[in-house]
Amino acid sequence: MKKRVAIVGVTGIVGQEFVHALNEHPWFEVTQIAASERNAGKTYKQAVSSDPSGIIAWDGSGQIPKYVADMVIRTTDELDTSEIDLVFSAVESEAARDIETKLAADVPVISTSSAYRYESDVPILIPGINDDHADLLDIQSKNRGWRGWVAPLPNCTTTGLAITLKPLVKEHGANKVVMTSMQALSGAGRSPGVSAMTIMDNIEPYIPNEEKKVRIETRKILGTLRDGKIEDADIRVSCTCTRVPVIDGHTETVLVNTKKEVDAESASRAYADYDKNVSVAGLPSAPEKYIALHKDPMRPQPRIERDVGDGMTTTIGRLEKDEIFGNGIKYVLFSHNKKMGSAKGAVLLAESLYKRGKL
Ligand SMILES: NC(=O)c1ccc[n+]([C@@H]2O[C@H](COP(=O)([O-])OP(=O)(O)OC[C@H]3O[C@@H](n4cnc5c(N)ncnc54)[C@H](OP(=O)(O)O)[C@@H]3O)[C@@H](O)[C@H]2O)c1
Numbered sequence: 001m002k003k004r005v006a007i008v009g010v011t012g013i014v015g016q017e018f019v020h021a022l023n024e025h026p027w028f029e030v031t032q033i034a035a036s037e038r039n040a041g042k043t044y045k046q047a048v049s050s051d052p053s054g055i056i057a058w059d060g061s062g063q064i065p066k067y068v069a070d071m072v073i074r075t076t077d078e079l080d081t082s083e084i085d086l087v088f089s090a091v092e093s094e095a096a097r098d099i100e101t102k103l104a105a106d107v108p109v110i111s112t113s114s115a116y117r118y119e120s121d122v123p124i125l126i127p128g129i130n131d132d133h134a135d136l137l138d139i140q141s142k143n144r145g146w147r148g149w150v151a152p153l154p155n156c157t158t159t160g161l162a163i164t165l166k167p168l169v170k171e172h173g174a175n176k177v178v179m180t181s182m183q184a185l186s187g188a189g190r191s192p193g194v195s196a197m198t199i200m201d202n203i204e205p206y207i208p209n210e211e212k213k214v215r216i217e218t219r220k221i222l223g224t225l226r227d228g229k230i231e232d233a234d235i236r237v238s239c240t241c242t243r244v245p246v247i248d249g250h251t252e253t254v255l256v257n258t259k260k261e262v263d264a265e266s267a268s269r270a271y272a273d274y275d276k277n278v279s280v281a282g283l284p285s286a287p288e289k290y291i292a293l294h295k296d297p298m299r300p301q302p303r304i305e306r307d308v309g310d311g312m313t314t315t316i317g318r319l320e321k322d323e324i325f326g327n328g329i330k331y332v333l334f335s336h337n338k339k340m341g342s343a344k345g346a347v348l349l350a351e352s353l354y355k356r357g358k359l
Contacts, residue, residue, distance in 0.1 A: 003359065005350075006032040006079055008099060009090035010068075011039050011047050013189050014112050016060040017343030018088050019044075023065040025347070026284050027354060030067065032084060034074045036095075045069040057190070081106035086359060087148075088346055089113060092189065100150050108137075108148040108359060110350055112342045114213060116150040117220075120229060124154050124221050127345070127352040128280040128290055129166050133225050134358055153349065156342055157181050157210060157241060157250055158217040160335025163291065163314045164254065167274035168267060168329065169222055169233070173259030176325060179214070179239040182251045183207065184302070187243075187337040194243060204243040214239045249302040249311075249336045257325040264319045267329050268293055271316065283355065285348040287312035293319065300334035311339025312348065 005022065009015040010033040022030050034040075039047040048058040058064060076099045079087075087103050089096055089111040096113035103109050116122045121140040123133035137149040154162060161179055168174060182203075188194045198204070215237045222233035244251075271291050280286040287309025293316050294300065300315040308315065315334040322330040335341055340348075353359050 002027055002029040003085040003354070004029055004031040004083060005086045005088060006030070006034065006084045007088050007090065008034045008076055008079075008103075010044065010073065011035040011057055012090055012191070013059055013186050013338065014090035014342045016048070016058065017338045018090060018346070019065060019068050020060050021285065021344040021347040023067065027351065028086070028347070030071075032074060032079055033068065033071050034076045034079055037075055039073045040075040040078070042073055043070050044073060047073055059186070059190075076103070079103070086110065086350060088343075088350070090343065092191065104144075104148040104150045105146050106148055109150045110346045111150055111152045112346055113152065114155065115152070117152045117154070118216060122150060122152065123225075123230065124217050125151055125349055126154060126159060126162055126221060127349045128278045129163055130221050131279050131352060131356070133230060134353060134356065136225060136228070136230065137358060139228050151349065151353070153342065153346055154217045154221060155210065155213040156187055156335070156337035157183060157252070158214045158221070159341040159345065160250060160252055160314050160333045161214065161254065162218055162221045163335070164316055164331070164333050165218065165222060165256065167270040167291070168256055168258065168262070169235070170274070171260075171266070171270040172262045172327070174235045174256050175259060176236045176257040177218070177238070178255045179237070180253045181239065181241045182244040182246070183241060184246045184248050184250055184337055185243070186248050187250060199243065199245050202245065205240075207241045207243055210241040211239050214241065246302045248338055249306040249334055250341065251300065251302060252333050252335070253330070254333060255322055255324075255330040256328055258327045258329065261327050262329045263321040264329070267319055280348060280352055283348060283351040285312065285344055285351055289313050291316060293317070300332060302334060305334040306336050310344070311336035312344055314340060
């Protein structure tokens with residue numbers, strides 16, 4: 001029998017990706033959906049159709065999957081947790097705090113929000129990168145007297161950075177990382193989102209709260225779980241996060257000061273070895289290649305990479321030795337914010353936890 005799942009925030013940008021990622025899923029079946037009071041009581045089809053101003057909330061590619069079109073949206077208070085095995089939560093962090101606290105008392109919650117990311121008994125999980133941190137979920141349930149737990153993914157900008165750092169750190173160690181992001185519009189969500197007048201023909205040099213999140217989360221994800229606590233990785237991270245007029249997919253330039261000597265060849269080997277043995281291989285939502293490397297200096301580009309591996313492949317190009325801070329390597333990465341960076345990445349996490357007996 002499939003695990004029964006609920007999607008909270010089902011009308012938003014990430015919620016709609018969840019609708020796609022769970023369509024005909026072999027292990028999970030969406031049985032309940034929730035959004036704000038504004039949409040409660042409507043069918044999904046009604047909620048994402050055009051309003052009188054002509055704005056269509058449906059942002060997913062293609063048609064609305066049949067299984068969800070006539071499902072009625074509930075408020076989160078109306079969710080029946082006795083009939084759910086897992087919740088996928090995709091609401092902004094302020095609302096998420098109360099919602100996830102209430103739901104996790106009864107049932108496991110996988111979240112794309114930042115509401116719980118920085119608590120000491122909460123891991124920030126990327127399937128295939130820090131799977132062992134999932135053991136903290138049992139401690140979290142026990143600490144809080146919950147039947148469930150909250151397992152957050154990182155911010156979508158941290159995802160690509162942490163994935164591409166992990167193989168390098170494993171083989172060469174790292175002291176410092178400098179990153180500049182060029183983030184897609186969809187990463188800002190719909191409420192309030194980014195206005196076309198602001199972003200067309202433009203670049204916004206600042207995204208509120210983003211850089212701090214990337215700095216903290218990267219160290220936690222690459223840290224070590226010891227005696228029931230995560231010790232942050234001893235890596236200094238500096239980043240500049242910008243918004244660019246790209247619809248989907250974040251591009252980042254990265255410079256890593258490594259502990260050991262590194263060049264493009266040894267870094268490529270580290271990536272290829274990691275990719276060959278990645279733990280998520282074979283799971284329903286895993287791509288054929290978890291990390292794709294390109295020698296062509298014109299890759300990665302959002303328009304080309306975003307469909308590779310259905311948005312689940314992290315792409316690296318421009319890998320070059322750079323010794324400005326001592327041993328070091330620089331590269332450009334691409335990571336899909338709505339797929340690996342949120343909804344489909346969350347489904348991959350659920351698959352990985354299910355396989356490890358955590359669900
Ligand atoms: N966008 C991305 O690429 C991305 C990537 C990674 C992580 N995230 C994180 O994922 C979360 C969702 O982001 P998003 O981009 O999908 O935002 P969004 O497009 O603004 O959608 C927000 C969703 O939350 C629902 N909601 C708001 N208040 C609620 C409440 N009190 N109770 C129940 N539902 C409520 C909204 O419902 P209504 O439509 O009914 O108002 C909508 O479905 C955020 O925490 C964001 O930081 C986003």
